Amino acid sequence: MALTVTLTLLEGFLQTIRLFILTLLFALPLGLVISFGSMAKAQAVRVPIRFMIWVIRGTPLMLQLLVIYYGPGIIMKSNVWGSGDTGRFIAALVAFVINYSCYFSEIYRGGIQSIPVGQYEAGQVLGMTKHQIFFKVVLLQVIKRIVPPISNEIITLVKDTSLARVIAVYEIIWKGQSFIKSAGIIWPLFYTGVFYLLFSGLLTLLFGFVEKKLSYFR
Amino acid sequence: MAILEVKNLKKSFDDTEVIRDISFTMDEGETLTIIGSSGSGKTTLLRCLNFLERPDSGVIRVKDEVLFDSDITGTVSEKDIRNRRLHFGLVFQSFNLFPQYTALENVTLAPLLLAKENTGIDLPAIEENARGLLDDMGLSDRMGNYPHELSGGQQQRVAIARALALHPDILCFDEPTSALDPELTGEVLRVIKDLAGHNMTMIIVTHEMSFAHDVSDKILFMDKGVIAEEGTPEEVIDNPQNDRTIQFLANYKNGM
Known part of the structure; x- marks a missing residue:
């Protein structure tokens, strides 16, 4: 029994990890684009972007999943997400990417705006271009400052992936819970917690390592 | 021959005129010191020379090359601004390493x-x-x-x-020792004095009066965005003529 449960949970965990990795892959860069938008001088760019961030951060991810999955079908009378498991997974991924890129964008914005203006001015009087100042002077300092809040957000993402079950993406908790009905046992559900703990433990070690790597300067 | 010529420079922030009408020249190898109370426009003047602020009007010329002239309109490419800016160097109050x-x-x-x-x-x-x-x-x-x-x-x-x-042709210092403990001030001033000895052309904004007296070929006293008095250290610091300069230096001596 233990083996069957472990294998079934691993299958669900694979789905969890897939959602986790793909979300990061898209949301980390997209967040940077959104953060530039939220700092744009042009109001026509800045205001709508800030509005979107407010909506996304101000409503539950669970609600966003439901709206993104069911919304297009109700409004356009067509299923844009495709059918079956893949369609639901893509809808979940889109919802996660939108949600997390908004959170990331605010972390990036905080990091970028915390760099003293003197760093930019020093680069300017040394004849550096805007591009060189951003990539050679500012970027690494921003990364150093955002590692702690970003790692916090990423560890939250590990656990948030379980929300995808609301549109029937069969992630690990769904699989664990299924044993209650099929076999009348509850321990597989608790067992899922071990997977989360091990994985977030691994991430904690990884981010600790990155922080240490960047501790050579202040 | 003048290495730097500044003519009728003006700069306002919103409704405040920070630099009202400044003209001066300096020769190659000279050390020029700018003194004056806070808010008199000293730092803004340096920032205009280094293209960190854009003057509202006036002309800046280095070695007979016009770096800035408000009468010549048209956009200047980023590359051109960078090349012009490299005539100047700037050392900040807060180092900015x-x-x-x-x-x-x-x-x-x-x-x-x-x-x-x-x-x-x-x-x-x-x-x-x-x-x-x-x-x-x-x-x-x-x-x-x-x-x-x-x-x-x-x-x-x-x-x-x-x-x-x-x-750089001209090295500018914006209160280079203001962020330092008194015991660390000396080592930085010594280095600047050394540069002056090697005929580096320098513009120094400072509150260190005895240093200014020692190192300068020429001193500008700025007050409310204009040059109230200029001359050699002996003229401006030892024998000030302008009422504002006299008052400023008296406050200084009382503070010591």
Whole structure:
């Protein structure tokens, strides 16, 4: 029994990890684009972007999943997400990417705006271009400052992936819970917690390592 | 021959006129010191020369090349602004070293980036030059240290080497010792005095009156955005004629 449960949970965990990795892959860069938008001088760019961030951060991810999955079908009378498991997974991924890129964008914005203006001015009087100042002077300092809040957000993402079950993406908790009905046992559900703990433990070690790597300067 | 000519420079922020009408010239190899109370426009003047602020009107000319003229309209490319700005160097009050680079890397970063754009520049020579400059600053044993491992005085000396590495025609200092403990002030002032001895052309904004007296060829006293008095240190500091200068210096002596 233990083996069957472990294998079934691993299958669900694979789905969890897939959602986790793909979300990061898209949301980390997209967040940077959104953060530039939220700092744009042009109001026509800045205001709508800030509005979107407010909506996304101000409503539950669970609600966003439901709206993104069911919304297009109700409004356009067509299923844009495709059918079956893949369609639901893509809808979940889109919802996660939108949600997390908004959170990331605010972390990036905080990091970028915390760099003293003197760093930019020093680069300017040394004849550096805007591009060189951003990539050679500012970027690494921003990364150093955002590692702690970003790692916090990423560890939250590990656990948030379980929300995808609301549109029937069969992630690990769904699989664990299924044993209650099929076999009348509850321990597989608790067992899922071990997977989360091990994985977030691994991430904690990884981010600790990155922080240490960047501790050579202040 | 004048190396720098500033004519009728004006700059306002919103409704406040910070620089009202400033004209002066300086010769190659001269040390010019600007004194005056806070808010008199000294720092803004330096920032205008270094293109960190755009003057509202006036002319800035270096070695007979017009760097800025408000009467000539039209956009200037970023590349042109960079080339013009390189006539000047600027040392900041708060050093503004790049924290993720060592002392040596702080000095070589900008020259190496510039060298990438122009072929035929000897890369090892850039590092050799940087080592020489840090050596002159008395930092030969600190080249591999990061800024946070250095004292304020050492950081400011790295910043001076960094500015010198680009061979500016005129090196500007914006209150270079104001962020330093009194005991670290001396080491930075000594370095600047040394540069003056080697005929580096310099503009220094400072509150160190005895230093200004020692090092300057010419002193400008600024008050409310205009030059209220100018002359040799003996004229301006020992024998001020303008009421505002007299009052400013008296406050200074009382504060000592």
